[in-house]
Amino acid sequence: MADVEGPRHEWRVPWQVTVLKAAGVAVCVGLALIGDRRQLLLAGIAAVGFAVLVFRDLFAPVRLAVGDDGLIVTGLAGKERISWNDVDRIRVDSRRRYGLTTELLEIDAGEQIHLFSRFDLGESVFDVAETLMRLRP
Known part of the structure; x- marks a missing residue:
């Protein structure tokens, strides 16, 4: 696929969602610090999970x-370009x-299915689907 000159539309994670995930990291770290050994393990795992989500939101918004x-x-693994010819549904x-x-917005591109929620896109998935259908050649 040729390079896209510039996106006509883009959808990003709302900053408020990223802040909530960061607050989740802080809460889980706090719970880990005041709890017993089991609580330390569970809260630590949850904190790492939230931290990965915050990292993804900051580096691939x-x-x-x-x-x-x-x-x-776009995701943690990088950017993937999908031509309109490869989009089945x-x-x-x-x-x-x-x-x-x-x-969930579902984009079926042959061997891959991409799923997005309103928390990924910053607006209603119905509105995004309508925009994509309108822009699709």
């Missing part, structure tokens, strides 16, 4: 971008369980 010739998906998967509704 833009999760999805769209240019003239396709999509750019764009849809929103909405599920209701235990009184909560989960909505």
